[in-house]
Amino acid sequence: MEYQGILDHIYNTLKDVPERGEVASYIPELHKVDPARFGLHLLTLDGKEYGSGDFDIPFSIQSISKVLSLSKALDFTGPDLWKRVDVEPSGNPFNFLALLELERGIPRNPFINAGALVICDVLLSGFSDPKEDFLNYVRELADDDSIRYDETVVRSEKETGFRNAAAANLLKSFGNMENEVEDVLDFYFHQCSLYMSCRQLARTFYLFANGGKNMKGKSFISASQAKRINAIMLTCGFYDEAGEFAFEVGLPGKSGVGGGIVAVHPGNYCMATWSPGLNERGNSLLGMRALEMFTTRTGLSIF
Amino acid sequence: MEYQGILDHIYNTLKDVPERGEVASYIPELHKVDPARFGLHLLTLDGKEYGSGDFDIPFSIQSISKVLSLSKALDFTGPDLWKRVDVEPSGNPFNFLALLELERGIPRNPFINAGALVICDVLLSGFSDPKEDFLNYVRELADDDSIRYDETVVRSEKETGFRNAAAANLLKSFGNMENEVEDVLDFYFHQCSLYMSCRQLARTFYLFANGGKNMKGKSFISASQAKRINAIMLTCGFYDEAGEFAFEVGLPGKSGVGGGIVAVHPGNYCMATWSPGLNERGNSLLGMRALEMFTTRTGLSIF
Amino acid sequence: MEYQGILDHIYNTLKDVPERGEVASYIPELHKVDPARFGLHLLTLDGKEYGSGDFDIPFSIQSISKVLSLSKALDFTGPDLWKRVDVEPSGNPFNFLALLELERGIPRNPFINAGALVICDVLLSGFSDPKEDFLNYVRELADDDSIRYDETVVRSEKETGFRNAAAANLLKSFGNMENEVEDVLDFYFHQCSLYMSCRQLARTFYLFANGGKNMKGKSFISASQAKRINAIMLTCGFYDEAGEFAFEVGLPGKSGVGGGIVAVHPGNYCMATWSPGLNERGNSLLGMRALEMFTTRTGLSIF
């Protein structure tokens, strides 16, 4: 199939549409991004790469990072992890703390913020130098030492992250947090501030399409763990729009409020998109459309 | 691959395990079923069939029928259907009416009872002789005129279906029900009482593996609609255990409290299992294990 | 104190204010009432009566009737009643079924609809000819045989009462309803359709100001039961505005969507008001203001 042509067609079709959603405003730093940015990058299992638009411009990957921390946490703990966080879709996001209370401090899944905080707690206990070690983990997955945290975003998140602080304190009150609340939040804000391009994201997520092995063939998680993470991405990767994404795109994936989305077709490819404008449910509007066009055009969805 | 051998191995491994869950007790009729029943049936895209155990014994398919009524409703309304029912996973079942209230009468998805009642309302408006027409629809999908409703189960459901009556009245109060509450409930209880074997179920669900066409090649829904229904099965097919099923089995599927499960691997196969004992979340315990063994052994999951 | 003068002053101050709220529209019959109606009636413990405006015009008392059915139910069952219905305020009304689910079919208090349906169920089991017997009970409390049900309102409620039908079915599903759902609803809709004037209401509620004895000195409930019902009126009598009423008026009371309010000052007086316009929370706007003016002017609140 002529992938470069398909990507270029999608890029050209969408790049000038006026309806692009709203750039995230809850963190001042994110709000400064140019809403005209738009990039696509495809990496197939055989290592071929295709890109259109701003696929080499880094941005704040935000919640996309939760898949990477989950991957490392599973490596640390194995299936014991599921005693501390469940794997069920979460329903409405407006009452995220409500669900956490109802379920006595066991977050519904590792991708809602409360679940991601538990995962951070696992990493804090497992790593010796958590922020540095996690960055190295991501760099090794991507085979790219230029990946870094964006400290400006970290500071911006800290000043406004009261809902996350609420969730962390609630987890602590239920005994589902070993480390100090501030340390977990500091790690969490760093993780979310990872600054990467579409190309780097596609490379980093290659292991989920490839049974746990990165592009250099090194194994980071088992094939079974990769399969499980794909299942969680499909059912929980898009907040209150997981069903819609499965329905429209038909791939496991994860989005972030920075406007990035990564999608995985196990055994076939990874694709990353970036457009900062978000739809009402917090997912990149053009990114969703681009991925839907790609799977419709190629027929390469899992359903 | 030697499917018959794999099925027999799974059957022999599980058929005598003492831990089989509890047979559903909420409907007296269901409770009378022999908990020792266990059957598996596989139908591949090329029309080959493989079975082990009680795969030709009919049972009450219960909620599995919701996929079939959804299929017909989509055929009637097209995407307008999604104005009346959403496609997001529902989270906790304990508060199913709570969610319905919060979302002003729009059920979270077509497989929770409230959603299935809206689908029934669509069918009542679309069919001229609803119960007869729906039965004929299922018979045609399966190419099997022996399929029937179990009227004893219908009566049993009517006597105990107060929660469904509550949901139907709530939908009516929000204006999301055109027909009379009693008519919708009567149709719903009939639909749930469909009496089918594993073999019949696999044949009926063949269209979801085959882009909307049944075994005789007749098209009932579009390939795109089949893909969408598969996505909804994956994210919403197992009550509060959708994430767990995606995670353990890795296939779109639907379970019923009669102990049946059907799973679909698009482009590859359909598989139906039956064992009346349910786990704590209402899904067939042996059926889940059998499907998990099958996808692990064959590697044929979508993730 | 010169009560007639105070009542006339309140009446004259409020009777022409343009801001009167909205007449209830959810039952067609209620919507036909003239919004200009306004009446006040005061009955002191020594049997003296004072009235201004439309205090002798009957209207649909709606939920005010719940206090009377509670009174009779307590007489039937004694404190066993509290095993089937709690006495705690209910919080938000939007999720009334949610709370009922959470608490496994035990309504929060006898004045939310679900609680009132349980009370109706008690009366259906206790009376031999429920609708007739209950009407006679109210007539005897008021010493007035002209009180009747408004059958037009009953029919109007039945055609639109789907939320009540939902609540009744949910109670039945939890085993907290002995009688048939339709019979309980029929009784409930009759009870709510009681057609009474402010004067009749004040006379009927006299027993709560007088330790359980009506104006003729006949005892219907014990002094302790009267005290308890007053406490429940104070904490639960005004839907989501119980706190506001306690705060502004400072008396036990009960409102109905027909625009009536009755308030009780134990040991001192009963006062009934009627103005069909409701505020946002479903309580009579002028009625609330009139009662607030009365307790402020006289200093006769319980706080």
Next chain:
Amino acid sequence: MEYQGILDHIYNTLKDVPERGEVASYIPELHKVDPARFGLHLLTLDGKEYGSGDFDIPFSIQSISKVLSLSKALDFTGPDLWKRVDVEPSGNPFNFLALLELERGIPRNPFINAGALVICDVLLSGFSDPKEDFLNYVRELADDDSIRYDETVVRSEKETGFRNAAAANLLKSFGNMENEVEDVLDFYFHQCSLYMSCRQLARTFYLFANGGKNMKGKSFISASQAKRINAIMLTCGFYDEAGEFAFEVGLPGKSGVGGGIVAVHPGNYCMATWSPGLNERGNSLLGMRALEMFTTRTGLSIF
């Protein structure tokens, strides 16, 4: 009436009952208190005092302090306070954060923890030296300079107060907190650690029985404000047991997990009780019984 005899009778009846509930364990310091402690103190409007048992032993008043901070906050802001906190009962405590989310950061009432934190925020903005100024306010109400904070309890609360920290952060995220989260929590924990005896409590709460004036006749709040606070105590003073307390005792009041209760009969008296054992809903078991015996024996309830 012979109050001393009644108090002694209640004290002697209850002092040796074996069923006394459980001493609060969530703060280590509170758990150290001798469960055999039991005291009663009555202060009538004419200034007469009556006591039985341990009425001069100080204890941690905990949530009882919320009434005093509310009183001062009303003095600072007037009715503007009600834009930041509502006055409705809160229903179930298990989901306290859920309600706060649903209502966009406006706590249901000033006595749930979230509401009390908003009140603390008001005091922090209003006082120049908040902890010192508030202590002086309480001392002046009671006319007793020996009242103090218990710093050991403050430290104990800080180490375990994660649910309060969660609530404070959530309030901050909704913009309903002006000051820093840590400062509000520090003030809140000090307020709750006030160390007072039954006698001191009855004297401090005298103003609510006396139209806003303390025993020395100094006015701290208006008569109308006193009436309002009494109404809030009645509807919201006992967590999920407000209805039960209104029902059993029939007085405005406030309890704390240290085992204290203060009840107010406007225009008549204040009564304080202390017994550290709590019932299942967190209110002093013997204290509830003692107050119920007192109002039953004397007939002096508001209903």
